[in-house]
Amino acid sequence: MNSKEFRRHLHRNPELSFKEFDTQRFILDALRAEGIECRAIATTGVIAKIEGNRGNLSRAVVLRADIDALPVKELNDIDFKSEREGVMHACGHDIHAAVLFGVLQQLNRERNFEGTLFGIFQPGEELNPGGAVKVLAEEPFEGYTVAAVIGEHVDSHLEIGEVGICPGRFMAANDELRLYVTGRGGHAARRAEINDTVTAMCEMVVMTTSLNAHESVVSIGRVIADGATNVIPDKVTAEGTMRTFDAERREHIHTLLRNNAKSIAERYGVEVEVDINHGYPCVVNDVMLSYEAMIVAQDEGIAVRQIEPLATAEDFGYYTERYPSLFYRLGVGSAAGGAHTATFLPDEEAIAVGERMMRRLALHILNK
Ligand SMILES: [Zn+2]
Numbered sequence: 001m002n003s004k005e006f007r008r009h010l011h012r013n014p015e016l017s018f019k020e021f022d023t024q025r026f027i028l029d030a031l032r033a034e035g036i037e038c039r040a041i042a043t044t045g046v047i048a049k050i051e052g053n054r055g056n057l058s059r060a061v062v063l064r065a066d067i068d069a070l071p072v073k074e075l076n077d078i079d080f081k082s083e084r085e086g087v088m089h090a091c092g093h094d095i096h097a098a099v100l101f102g103v104l105q106q107l108n109r110e111r112n113f114e115g116t117l118f119g120i121f122q123p124g125e126e127l128n129p130g131g132a133v134k135v136l137a138e139e140p141f142e143g144y145t146v147a148a149v150i151g152e153h154v155d156s157h158l159e160i161g162e163v164g165i166c167p168g169r170f171m172a173a174n175d176e177l178r179l180y181v182t183g184r185g186g187h188a189a190r191r192a193e194i195n196d197t198v199t200a201m202c203e204m205v206v207m208t209t210s211l212n213a214h215e216s217v218v219s220i221g222r223v224i225a226d227g228a229t230n231v232i233p234d235k236v237t238a239e240g241t242m243r244t245f246d247a248e249r250r251e252h253i254h255t256l257l258r259n260n261a262k263s264i265a266e267r268y269g270v271e272v273e274v275d276i277n278h279g280y281p282c283v284v285n286d287v288m289l290s291y292e293a294m295i296v297a298q299d300e301g302i303a304v305r306q307i308e309p310l311a312t313a314e315d316f317g318y319y320t321e322r323y324p325s326l327f328y329r330l331g332v333g334s335a336a337g338g339a340h341t342a343t344f345l346p347d348e349e350a351i352a353v354g355e356r357m358m359r360r361l362a363l364h365i366l367n368k
């Protein structure tokens with residue numbers, strides 16, 4: 001099977017996050033048909049291992065692709081259209097998996113490298129807490145020195161034949177915020193007898209959004225104070241999101257939010273609760289690795305664009321926390337349309353470019 005056929009099979013048979021059972025079976029079968037050692041990981045994922053023909057086998061490079069699809073009903077008119085109602089590979093993870101399969105296929109035949117190569121077909125990228133956590137919890141690289149973890153994402157802002165690389169901070173940590181103010185509501189005209197939960201929340205919201213700064217975002221998009229013209233409610237709720245590009249700043253904002261809550265609670269005589277639903281950590285690319293990848297790409301005849309940080313999140317951040325890592329963007333052409341839409345359709349020609357990039361980069365690091 002070639003990587004295009006592999007991709008089309010996945011596209012036709014998409015599965016939602018953490019439900020990639022058929023996908024897993026298909027990948028295991030395809031790898032085994034190539035004689036590649038592999039097994040299940042993180043319940044519905046796959047880990048493959050290929051040893052080079054020389055060198056220190058305890059030094060490893062990890063290539064990672066995600067494999068889950070989205071709850072979107074596909075509207076593309078193609079002969080490999082999704083055959084599963086309401087589920088679609090609308091984020092291009094079928095392309096990522098195909099590129100990884102193609103690279104493993106080639107390198108398994110060649111074996112002309114030092115050390116060990118791992119391939120991770122990771123489940124559940126689209127759903128918090130993310131499949132990366134489950135993969136790493138199994139400590140699959142124990143006993144190895146991981147020289148690099150490499151991942152990619154398709155990008156329709158880049159043309160085919162281009163990759164986008166951002167050295168250092170690349171993608172944001174994404175936390176959901178929920179604020180609750182609770183007190184004694186009552187008649188709006190009897191202010192001495194009530195706690196003004198609404199004003200307390202207003203002040204909390206203003207203090208929260210004043211934490212916005214360069215390279216971090218704090219926004220509140222939903223406030224519910226369901227009283228009446230003359231009724232102050234017992235409880236007011238607010239919801240929002242925060243995006244940060246480094247772990248320290250992220251922790252700092254969490255602390256400031258809790259301190260603000262304490263001060264408002266004291267001043268208004270109310271209870272203020274800050275509930276932070278931790279999303280994925282920031283994707284921070286290894287700077288050296290980023291520049292090496294740029295050189296490798298140019299050697300391979302692939303155009304490189306140095307790109308700006310993105311405020312979107314990716315569970316690849318869990319790998320970047322632990323190992324020197326690089327996550328880059330693979331151009332699939334503007335005609336692909338927008339990711340997460342019913343008509344997203346990356347150009348298959350990008351698979352070959354992705355394979356050349358990932359193969360060359362893996363060899364470069366392994367043989368260093
Ligand atoms: Zn996505």
Ligand SMILES: [Zn+2]
Pocket residue numbers: 091092093125153
């Ligand atoms: Zn994605």
